[in-house]
Amino acid sequence: MLRIGKLPIAVFALFIIAFPWIAHKIPPIENYTDIMIFAGIYCLITLGLSLLMGYAGQISIGHAAFYGIGAYTSAILTANYGFNPWLCMFFGMIVTAAVAVLVGAPSLKLRGHYLAMATLAFGIIVYIVFNEETAWTGGPDGMTGIPGLSLLGFAFDSVDRYYYLVWIFVFAAFIFTANLIQSDTGRALRAIHASETAAGAMGVDISGHKLLVFVYSAVLASLAGSLYAHYLNFINPSTFDLFFSIKLLIMIALGGMYNLWGAIIGAGLITFLSYEWLHYFEEFEVIVYGAILLLVTIFLPKGLAGTPEIVKTWFRK
């Protein structure tokens, strides 16, 4: 649960580096690099969320809103005011952090799942704002003309280039999060998860730590939103609706929330399911998600990342 081995990270890094090259060679999966960009963007969100759910034991049903705040901050400031996109990305993260403190602080002072309620309401409000504040957000039609990203004259203007950019962010976030888990902060979070009473008595600021993780996960979602906006050059509110928040929870549940790899596996699988493999089901897609969630909670409470453990205990028997 705790140790993140160096070998799996290296293998995974190689896979990510080689992926576009392999995809180009095999015509049926040529478009998979494009999908992997979205998978990477979702990974950024699920990494933070799995820390929040698996370690701090809190549920957020409003991360689509933070994702949206990041995307719209980037979109509005670059498309309407011509600011530097990187600056806007950073600014979006600061705005999101401030909003997350406002939403999280009151509800995280209480024990229980008040954060879930607060974020549910918050997500709906933000979604309405995106739809109704037409002057700023373009309303339901969305916003166009969001510039792409470039750094020192190097433009991330092809699918492959953007792919590597996104996955560099994912790796940075993964390693930062893994370091965090293996530090004093991570121990405090696991302590809170095991026994709030004992953690408090040992000097762990319970609401402070929960808020810290909540803000961290919101900031990662904001970063993901900015990356999304600059990739598609177009956003509209429907991307940031309640269903997306729930989809994020399905990703975490499927991958497993007690292991950072779970965040990656879950985000990757659900992205491919929804972009590629579930088209066959058309509007019944939602039912498939429901079935996945149901089956995972019954048979794999620790998600797919928990299966090696299950197999190990099988062999010991």
Added chain:
Amino acid sequence: MNFIGEDNILEVNRVNMAFGGLMALSYLSFKVKRGMIKAVIGPNGAGKTTLFNIITGSFPPTEGSIIFKGMPVERLKAHKIAHRGISRTFQTVELFDNMTVLENVMLGCHTCIRTSFLASGLRLPMARKKEAQIREKAMKILKFIGLADKFKDPADSLPLGEQKILEIGRALAGDPELICLDEPAAGLNETETYVASSLIRAINAKGITVLLVEHDMKVIMNISDEIVVLNYGQKIAEGSPREIQNNARVIEAYLGSGS
């Protein structure tokens, strides 16, 4: 007894605690001198654990004050009180069962050595150095409590006796000045009880004041310098073990007036 200074490290002043209509504690007052082992005894439901929960900040008292090192602490949250220097163990073991023995003690160091969010996430040299310090300190404590060889084991795999000892170790890791032990010998066999009592003595010998709730009279009479007796939330006696043993009200509370 050789007390380090004669000041009172802890003062419980007219503390009242009402749960609905139930008076768990009523106008309870006593003092704990720095460096002593003070025991709180009383029949079941006398309010001992409630008292501990108030001192360590689980909830504030309805009335009254708790003065620790001259400062009122009764309205502070648990983690703030821990940082002031009060640590505790629990009547029913509250170890972090998702961690190893070592990690439990390392978490106990939270009050004295901490790294910032950014430093830990970026794994800055400063954070690594502190992590090594925490580990070293935790190992030292494990050696002191005699669990060093089990440092890698999951905490919940230990037998109850060792779990109780580990809880004491975890409480020690934060360098407390006052340690509150809630029934450290409950559920232990004779050997384990002996180990626990010697450990409490050893802790006290380091200059840490001990406040102790215990049912095992042998332990109480052997190790405590002073005893407070509670019954139905009220103090019915206070004094040395010898005084308490001969106190008529105490005998009555424990055995009933008929005997």
